[in-house]
Amino acid sequence: MIPGEFLKRLKRLGVRLTPQRQEILQVLWERAQSGGQPVNAEEVMKCVRTRYPGISLDTVYRTLATFTREGIVNELQFKDQSRRYELVIQGEHHHHLVCLGCGYVREIAYCPEDIIERVRESYADFKIEEHSFTIYGYCAQCRED
Amino acid sequence: MIPGEFLKRLKRLGVRLTPQRQEILQVLWERAQSGGQPVNAEEVMKCVRTRYPGISLDTVYRTLATFTREGIVNELQFKDQSRRYELVIQGEHHHHLVCLGCGYVREIAYCPEDIIERVRESYADFKIEEHSFTIYGYCAQCRED
DNA sequence: ATGTGTGCAAAAGCTTTGCATGGAC
DNA sequence: GTCCATGCAAAGCTTTTGCACACAT
Numbered sequence: 001m002i003p004g005e006f007l008k009r010l011k012r013l014g015v016r017l018t019p020q021r022q023e024i025l026q027v028l029w030e031r032a033q034s035g036g037q038p039v040n041a042e043e044v045m046k047c048v049r050t051r052y053p054g055i056s057l058d059t060v061y062r063t064l065a066t067f068t069r070e071g072i073v074n075e076l077q078f079k080d081q082s083r084r085y086e087l088v089i090q091g092e093h094h095h096h097l098v099c100l101g102c103g104y105v106r107e108i109a110y111c112p113e114d115i116i117e118r119v120r121e122s123y124a125d126f127k128i129e130e131h132s133f134t135i136y137g138y139c140a141q142c143r144e145d
Numbered sequence: 146m147i148p149g150e151f152l153k154r155l156k157r158l159g160v161r162l163t164p165q166r167q168e169i170l171q172v173l174w175e176r177a178q179s180g181g182q183p184v185n186a187e188e189v190m191k192c193v194r195t196r197y198p199g200i201s202l203d204t205v206y207r208t209l210a211t212f213t214r215e216g217i218v219n220e221l222q223f224k225d226q227s228r229r230y231e232l233v234i235q236g237e238h239h240h241h242l243v244c245l246g247c248g249y250v251r252e253i254a255y256c257p258e259d260i261i262e263r264v265r266e267s268y269a270d271f272k273i274e275e276h277s278f279t280i281y282g283y284c285a286q287c288r289e290d
Numbered sequence: 291a292t293g294t295g296t297g298c299a300a301a302a303g304c305t306t307t308g309c310a311t312g313g314a315c
Numbered sequence: 316g317t318c319c320a321t322g323c324a325a326a327g328c329t330t331t332t333g334c335a336c337a338c339a340t
């Protein structure tokens with residue numbers, strides 16, 4: 001079940017609630033519940049197609065762009081060149097630990113807020129909007145030593 | 146002039162020193178001197194062509210991949226989807242402040258080392274290799290308020 | 291009824307690859 | 316002489332766009 005929170009937010013934002021969008025939201029929600037592994041557009045399409053076979057990849061891209069613009073999802077860019085998305089859970093903020101072998105992503109709760117504040121002070125004419133912090137390496141299964 | 150350091154390193158690594166590679170190294174070096182604005186492959190090609198007109202984009206990509214593998218350059222991935230590169234200056238480490246309007250990049254000296262150490266301890270079975278930390282926002286020219 | 295969202299197909303970026311030739315060592 | 320690097324052309328992969336039709340409001 002998609003929590004009403006998101007549906008209300010979309011309505012409030014004036015975003016039309018089509019079946020495709022509901023299914024995409026559902027997939028993002030399920031991902032957030034089960035470990036928080038971010039998804040890319042291709043994966044979203046595959047998941048949605050199990051329940052809504054007609055959806056096109058274009059719609060997924062357009063919906064994810066809309067959701068990003070409205071602050072419903074976060075767009076992530078790791079080293080692997082394909083964009084990934086995760087649902088924004090309000091009051092929650094995290095970064096990522098990414099395995100260079102298998103691509104497994106794990107959330108990390110720590111955030112370099114102190115540095116961001118220092119940068120905000122040092123570069124007062126720069127208006128900070130967002131930041132990304134990602135640690136790369138090899139997980140227990142992929143490390144060689 | 147390219148400092149001998151890089152030429153020696155390439156020789157030591159067994160990387161053949163072709164005129165194309167020397168010119169690419171030259172461009173990266175000049176960039177590092179003049180503000181540290183990272184370059185993408187297209188820009189490298191354009192700069193090199195002023196002095197070595199025949200160079201192809203493929204060669205630039207292949208050379209940048211080789212330099213990255215050998216630790217001569219850092220490959221950066223910002224939100225704009227094109228990979229950028231910067232020369233690795235030994236003993237130097239920094240992160241980036243990126244303008245979402247014009248794409249201007251500024252180096253920031255602070256690094257969240259404390260967090261990386263904490264993560265190294267908390268996730269002892271994960272072998273940390275590298276990390277990226279980028280702050281996005283709008284520079285004085287691009288900000289609207 | 292209106293305007294936005296969707297699917298299709300095609301295109302657009304950026305990056306990679308196969309192959310024959312040329313050049314560094 | 317050997318093997319790697321290069322240029323060319325073509326392909327690959329992800330993402331975007333134009334258009335006509337369908338649908339949410």
